């Protein structure tokens with residue numbers, strides 16, 4: 567019998583999922599396991615974890631089919647997604663200014679996700695990984711949704727803007743170049759930002 571899984575090591579513990587590193591049929595792989603929430607009724611907890619695991623795997627597969635650099639899904643079980651391990655560094659871990667190529671890639675990747683009607687839901691430096699050869703991968707589809715909602719796409723852009731700060735301009739330029747509905751999403755982003763500023767101002771004046 568082939569020993570499919572050798573050693574297994576926990577590499578990260580998120581809010582909802584634990585990440586393990588192991589080997590599956592000789593391929594280094596990452597297992598994202600959605601943890602049990604003891605404070606929740608068991609049936610509901612299982613239904614939600616099952617739903618999230620499936621939707622995460624589904625979004626990754628759709629993205630991969632569209633040629634977007636995401637880890638390939640190797641196996642899906644009830645609460646776990648087994649995926650290709652990407653050997654790289656998360657963008658938020660890099661010191662100093664980000665390479666221009668990484669900024670451009672981030673805009674292009676987001677445009678391609680949106681062209682496939684996928685809103686990522688957490689498109690930040692904490693979910694973008696750069697390999698040694700400079701190529702960029704997007705991970706963590708835990709909050710992703712299959713949708714054509716302009717608002718959800720604009721929220722992805724807003725998160726990226728907040729995450730990149732001054733460096734957002736380079737990513738945005740590339741987003742506009744590749745996104746089919748780029749100008750509509752951008753108008754929505756401006757609208758959301760204006761709404762936010764208005765609400766902040768109203769709150770400050772109300773306090774005064």
Ligand SMILES: Nc1ncnc2c1ncn2[C@@H]1O[C@H](COP(=O)(O)OP(=O)(O)OP(=O)(O)O)[C@@H](O)[C@H]1O
Pocket residue numbers: 577578579580581582583585596598637649650651652653656692693705706707708709
């Ligand atoms: N395919 C992968 N290859 C290499 N490292 C990975 C991979 N997937 C996840 N990781 C590592 O595990 C960390 C957490 O993964 P991920 O972002 O998917 O989970 P999370 O943020 O805890 O999830 P959630 O927000 O859904 O609870 C990443 O920051 C990264 O360091």
Ligand SMILES: [Mg+2]
Pocket residue numbers: 692693706
């Ligand atoms: Mg994450």
